[in-house]
Amino acid sequence: MRSQRVLRDYVQSKWMLYLLAVLFIAAANVINSFYPRLLGQFTDQLQGGHMTRPLIIEYSLSLLAVGVGFGVLGGSGQFIVMRLGRLFEFHTRKRLFAHFTTLSERFYSKNGVGKMLSYVMNDVTSVRESISQGINQTTNAIILIFSALAMMLLSHIPLYLIVVCILPLLFIPWLVTRFGPVIRKRSLTVQESLSKMTESAEEQFGGIRVTKKFAVEPIMIGRFGATVDRIRDNQLKLVRVSSLFQALIPFLGALSLVITIVYGGYLTIHNRISLGNFVALSLYVRMMVNPLQQIGNVINTMQRSRASLERINDLLSKEGDIQEAESARACSLDHAAIEIDGLTFAYPDSERPALNDIRLRVEPGKTLGILGKTGSGKTTLIKLMLRVYDPPAGTIRIGGEDIRELTLESLRDQIAYVPQEGFLFSTTIRDNIAFYRRDSALDKVEDAAKQAQIYRSITEFPDGFETKLGERGVTLSGGQRQRTSLARGLIKRSPILILDDSVSAVDAVTEKSIIDTIREERKGKTTIVIAHRISALKHADEIVVLDEGRIIQRGTHEQLLNQAGLYATLHAIQEEGSFDDEGLQAL
Ligand SMILES: Nc1ncnc2c1ncn2[C@@H]1O[C@H](COP(=O)(O)OP(=O)(O)OP(=O)(O)O)[C@@H](O)[C@H]1O
Numbered sequence: 306m307r308s309q310r311v312l313r314d315y316v317q318s319k320w321m322l323y324l325l326a327v328l329f330i331a332a333a334n335v336i337n338s339f340y341p342r343l344l345g346q347f348t349d350q351l352q353g354g355h356m357t358r359p360l361i362i363e364y365s366l367s368l369l370a371v372g373v374g375f376g377v378l379g380g381s382g383q384f385i386v387m388r389l390g391r392l393f394e395f396h397t398r399k400r401l402f403a404h405f406t407t408l409s410e411r412f413y414s415k416n417g418v419g420k421m422l423s424y425v426m427n428d429v430t431s432v433r434e435s436i437s438q439g440i441n442q443t444t445n446a447i448i449l450i451f452s453a454l455a456m457m458l459l460s461h462i463p464l465y466l467i468v469v470c471i472l473p474l475l476f477i478p479w480l481v482t483r484f485g486p487v488i489r490k491r492s493l494t495v496q497e498s499l500s501k502m503t504e505s506a507e508e509q510f511g512g513i514r515v516t517k518k519f520a521v522e523p524i525m526i527g528r529f530g531a532t533v534d535r536i537r538d539n540q541l542k543l544v545r546v547s548s549l550f551q552a553l554i555p556f557l558g559a560l561s562l563v564i565t566i567v568y569g570g571y572l573t574i575h576n577r578i579s580l581g582n583f584v585a586l587s588l589y590v591r592m593m594v595n596p597l598q599q600i601g602n603v604i605n606t607m608q609r610s611r612a613s614l615e616r617i618n619d620l621l622s623k624e625g626d627i628q629e630a631e632s633a634r635a636c637s638l639d640h641a642a643i644e645i646d647g648l649t650f651a652y653p654d655s656e657r658p659a660l661n662d663i664r665l666r667v668e669p670g671k672t673l674g675i676l677g678k679t680g681s682g683k684t685t686l687i688k689l690m691l692r693v694y695d696p697p698a699g700t701i702r703i704g705g706e707d708i709r710e711l712t713l714e715s716l717r718d719q720i721a722y723v724p725q726e727g728f729l730f731s732t733t734i735r736d737n738i739a740f741y742r743r744d745s746a747l748d749k750v751e752d753a754a755k756q757a758q759i760y761r762s763i764t765e766f767p768d769g770f771e772t773k774l775g776e777r778g779v780t781l782s783g784g785q786r787q788r789t790s791l792a793r794g795l796i797k798r799s800p801i802l803i804l805d806d807s808v809s810a811v812d813a814v815t816e817k818s819i820i821d822t823i824r825e826e827r828k829g830k831t832t833i834v835i836a837h838r839i840s841a842l843k844h845a846d847e848i849v850v851l852d853e854g855r856i857i858q859r860g861t862h863e864q865l866l867n868q869a870g871l872y873a874t875l876h877a878i879q880e881e882g883s884f885d886d887e888g889l890q891a892l
Contacts (some may be wrong), residue, residue, distance in 0.1 A: 419504025641704030727790025
């Protein structure tokens with residue numbers, strides 16, 4: 306795990322702008338701290354009977370200058386900080402997304418889409434808010450407090466009076482250290498329940514059609530409702546503690562004002578301080594309550610966003626399981642034999658091997674058929690060939706090279722993999738087929754569609770190849786979706802094509818036509834066909850039958866038919882519609 310400091314890196318890269326913003330905000334607050342002093346002086350002049358028209362104008366202009374200076378400088382500083390915050394949000398979202406693309410299937414099998422969304426949306430926003438508010442309000446508060454203290458001393462307000470009046474405010478740091486950890490813990494729980502709700506919503510939306518078909522809406526509403534209830538409970542717990550925290554600070558502020566009025570008023574009556582200084586003191590004490598409350602707010606927000614920042618840093622530190630070797634080379638897989646030698650593999654969290662001592666050799670240009678019951682390890686074998694998971698070193702070679710020594714790009718770029726359920730993006734059919742190379746000429750897209758037997762269906766849509774697909778291609782039937790995904794694989798014209806049950810959703814006539822076209826098109830190129838239906842792979846040069854991760858039969862279609870075993874049994878069931886008890890036992 307590489308340690309990541311997303312916020313520190315960002316602030317370091319923008320430190321000059323942040324410094325400028327801090328200087329602007331600080332200057333604004335220094336200017337602002339003049340206004341109670343001016344009002345105090347004004348009161349003294351008034352009380353002493355020295356007030357003249359030019360003096361009134363002078364004081365008015367000075368107060369106006371304070372207001373304008375505070376507004377312009379403070380506003381500019383705030384603008385810079387807010388803008389930098391938005392840029393942070395933008396950069397971090399892009400960085401997170403780029404990082405997501407490097408993570409492997411193992412990561413995604415453990416972390417749902419909702420969780421990713423929650424990182425990208427909630428966590429990033431929470432950190433952005435805390436830096437913007439943090440810099441803005443902390444600078445505001447610190448500078449204002451120090452300027453106010455300095456101004457009071459300059460105005461000759463006695464130090465003992467200042468200390469007594471602001472004494473209650475000094476309890477604020479104590480409150481912060483008491484409440485901070487509790488707030489942080491409860492915020493983390495809220496964040497977690499929020500991300501659970503996003504995950505649940507994502508799953509419910511994904512499965513909405515199944516829900517409706519089974520008429521189980523109340524169950525789904527109940528399930529989603531439970532996640533929302535959890536958020537409500539956790540949020541209420543958080544609100545209770547943060548509200549108490551927020552309420553105590555103004556209370557301490559009010560207490561300070563009471564002391565100011567009582568003690569300051571007493572000293573004024575006894576002429577120990579001037580009326581002007583009493584006015585200035587009350588205004589300064591009042592002025593200090595807000596910044597101190599802001600510090601409380603900032604600490605609250607910081608506590609909350611620290612958890613988010615930790616989650617983001619943690620995620621960015623995660624490295625994909627599949628790493629390219631430093632010595633990795635790009636190799637051409639044209640005319641390359643595939644050799645699998647003694648491959649045994651168990652998924653990282655599983656004790657039982659999904660594949661056991663697999664030995665295979667596919668000569669260049671030949672077709673290999675893989676047949677097997679569900680869960681027998683067919684897809685696992687392909688995942689290992691594509692290095693979705695890492696096979697043990699030296700067990701899979703293509704063109705004599707251990708695939709772990711090839712660059713991931715050269716390996717995956719030269720193998721076209723068509724899964725049973727290819728995901729279709731919410732874009733045009735043309736873009737979906739030309740996914741691998743968006744600038745492919747239309748005639749190439751059309752050729753691939755023809756080979757996948759989807760061309761006619763596409764041209765029947767009013768917009769033809771420019772027809773937009775809804776999310777996951779809802780406007781297409783299952784078979785149409787599968788053939789569009791097949792066309793996407795065929796257009797690559799790769800040295801190696803892998804069809805993983807890619808024609809299972811089409812009728813027998815279309816399947817035959819697709820297989821014939823592919824055989825013709827793939828002459829001289831290596832093809833691997835995985836299927837449950839014998840008709841899809843009987844023409845293969847070699848067929849292997851997998852069972853519980855082991856190869857239990859191998860040979861050509863004719864050879865396998867002449868052996869008693871799973872292949873002949875499946876053939877009897879699928880092609881002849883007949884089977885005996887012995888055959889059923891084999892299944
Ligand atoms: N990501 C995973 N983590 C753990 N075990 C897995 C994972 N994917 C598959 N398996 C297990 O590995 C075994 C082989 O699965 P695989 O997907 O290779 O079967 P298959 O022959 O392709 O099945 P099907 O014909 O249903 O697609 C199964 O027992 C499955 O439960």
